Amino acid sequence: MQIAIQVFKLLVLVAVQILVLNNIYFWQLINPLVYIYFIIKLPYQTPRWALLVWAFVLGFSIDVFCGTPGMNAAATLAAAFVRPVFTGFASGRRDYEGDAAPSARQDGSVWYSFVLTFTAVHHLTLYFLEDFGNGQWGIVLMRTASNTVVTVFFITLIDYLFAKPKD
Numbered sequence: 001m002q003i004a005i006q007v008f009k010l011l012v013l014v015a016v017q018i019l020v021l022n023n024i025y026f027w028q029l030i031n032p033l034v035y036i037y038f039i040i041k042l043p044y045q046t047p048r049w050a051l052l053v054w055a056f057v058l059g060f061s062i063d064v065f066c067g068t069p070g071m072n073a074a075a076t077l078a079a080a081f082v083r084p085v086f087t088g089f090a091s092g093r094r095d096y097e098g099d100a101a102p103s104a105r106q107d108g109s110v111w112y113s114f115v116l117t118f119t120a121v122h123h124l125t126l127y128f129l130e131d132f133g134n135g136q137w138g139i140v141l142m143r144t145a146s147n148t149v150v151t152v153f154f155i156t157l158i159d160y161l162f163a164k165p166k167d
Helices: 003-021 036-041 049-068 071-091 107-129 137-162
Strands: none
Touching: 003 036, 003 049, 003 137, 036 049, 036 071, 036 137, 049 071, 071 107, 107 137
C-alpha cells in the first residue's frame, strides 16, 4: 500500500511539473522544478538504494516528457545520492520513526538548510549538464542560484499546504 501511495505522489508531481510548471518562466530565466519535492519528502529511513531507484524513475520520467536525454535523471540521482548526508546533518542524527520524513513544520529552520542544499546540488548538476562544454559559468551559476531560491519557495509552500499539522 505504501508503494502505491508513493507511485501516486510521483505521478502527480510529474504531471504538475510537465503540464503546469514547465510552462512557467519568470524573466525568461527562472523555472520552478518542484518535482524534486518527491525525493525530499521520502522518509528518513529510506535505504540509499531505494532513494536512487526512486530518483532515477522520477528524473527519467521528466526526461521522457521534456526531451532532455538523461539530464534530469542525472541531476536527480546526484541530489538523491547525497541526500542521506544532508538529512543526517539536518536531523541532528536523531532517531525517527519508520515513516518520518523531512517537514517544514516539524524541522523548522533546519528544513530550509536541507532543502536549499539539496535543491542547489540538483540545479547545479542539471544546469552544468545543460551547458556542458559551452563554458558559460556565470549563466550556470546565475540560473542555479535564482532557480534554487524560487524552487525552495514553492517546495516550502507546498509542504506547508499539504503536510500534516505539527502535533
